[in-house]
Amino acid sequence: MKSKLLLPAKFRIPGLALLLVSVTGICFHFFGDYEPDWLQLPVFAIFNDMALAGKSSWFSVINDNIFGEICSVGIIVGGLMYAFARLNEEDEFTTRMRLDSLMTATYISYGFLLFGVMFIYGFAFLNWMAFHMFSLIIIFIIHFRFSLWKWRKSSYDEE
Amino acid sequence: MKNNIKVQRAIKNLTQQQLAELMGVSRQTINTIEKGKYVPSTVLALKMAKIFEVPVEEIFSLEDEDWEK
Numbered sequence: 001m002k003s004k005l006l007l008p009a010k011f012r013i014p015g016l017a018l019l020l021v022s023v024t025g026i027c028f029h030f031f032g033d034y035e036p037d038w039l040q041l042p043v044f045a046i047f048n049d050m051a052l053a054g055k056s057s058w059f060s061v062i063n064d065n066i067f068g069e070i071c072s073v074g075i076i077v078g079g080l081m082y083a084f085a086r087l088n089e090e091d092e093f094t095t096r097m098r099l100d101s102l103m104t105a106t107y108i109s110y111g112f113l114l115f116g117v118m119f120i121y122g123f124a125f126l127n128w129m130a131f132h133m134f135s136l137i138i139i140f141i142i143h144f145r146f147s148l149w150k151w152r153k154s155s156y157d158e159e
Numbered sequence: 160m161k162n163n164i165k166v167q168r169a170i171k172n173l174t175q176q177q178l179a180e181l182m183g184v185s186r187q188t189i190n191t192i193e194k195g196k197y198v199p200s201t202v203l204a205l206k207m208a209k210i211f212e213v214p215v216e217e218i219f220s221l222e223d224e225d226w227e228k
Contacts (some may be wrong), residue, residue: 089185092200093192152187 007085015081019141022074025067030130035065043069072133079137083144097147105140162219164193171217180205 028034049056116128178185
């Protein structure tokens with residue numbers, strides 16, 4: 001049975017492009033503290049918890065540099081587009097491979113989370129959680145693509 | 160589960176690619192089914208039977224392991 005949840009195949013390349021650009025951006029942001037000044041903008045916050053300042057607010061406009069948020073949205077949207085765009089040769093077997101990869105990615109991703117919960121503390125745990133936000137989709141993409149490559153290579157011989 | 164898709168293809172003089180196009184799947188999927196690495200859905204099995212003009216049981220047969228839980 002054909003999956004109705006898959007995106008059209010044309011989403012694949014733009015999704016990959018968006019994902020790669022956003023991952024690059026988030027690396028610059030995380031490891032190099034890169035935040036262009038022109039992205040310091042007023043944003044609407046449903047909830048804002050300024051823990052260090054000791055105050056919080058609901059439905060307010062705050063000033064924030066949105067570079068990290070833009071990259072995060074790019075990773076999520078680009079990742080979903082690339083992960084769930086139809087393949088050119090989409091059929092029931094590739095759908096089954098997709099499900100297997102999703103299960104594997106879930107196991108690995110939650111394995112990372114368990115490890116972090118048990119052994120990482122303080123601000124490092126926040127960073128670990130930030131990584132975990134994206135780990136499921138990234139691991140799924142890597143596993144699915146690797147499985148596809150192995151399958152195509154192994155079934156190359158035509159009889 | 161074992162199958163004799165290769166024999167059936169030879170009888171009908173079909174390549175994997177031709178069979179794949181008739182069934183609406185990729186050639187690699189036909190190859191994977193033929194090697195016994197994937198059990199196709201009922202729909203695919205019935206399509207195959209129609210193309211080969213034989214009952215499904217002549218293409219696919221159960222083995223003892225298929226009865227194990």
